[in-house]
Amino acid sequence: MATIQPGNIYIDVRNHLGNDPTNPDQCACGWYIYYSNGCGHVYEDYKHACGGTRTKSGKSGFCKSPAPRHNVQTRIAGNSPLC
Ligand SMILES: [Zn+2]
Ligand SMILES: [Zn+2]
Secondary structure: OOEEOHHHHHHHHHHOOOOOOOOHHHOOOEEEEEEEOOOOOEEEEEEEOOOOEEOOOOOEEOOOOOOOEEEEEEEEOOOOOOO
């Protein structure tokens, strides 16, 4: 199983984006859940927004709420931030 450094999540997530059938237009919006390879707990819920939806403040937001959640196979080196 691949292990990466925490700072590389934003790069790695691109390899794991998945069009979700529950999203409008089956976009890849959602939470991508990364687990620690140390303690095994969730390391980070990474938010990916496809850019098709904007919040009132102009930021990119999820196209559907609640957004789908995807467990990513890649592990993050070290224990989760809470441990
Ligand atoms: Zn979207
Ligand atoms: Zn932990």
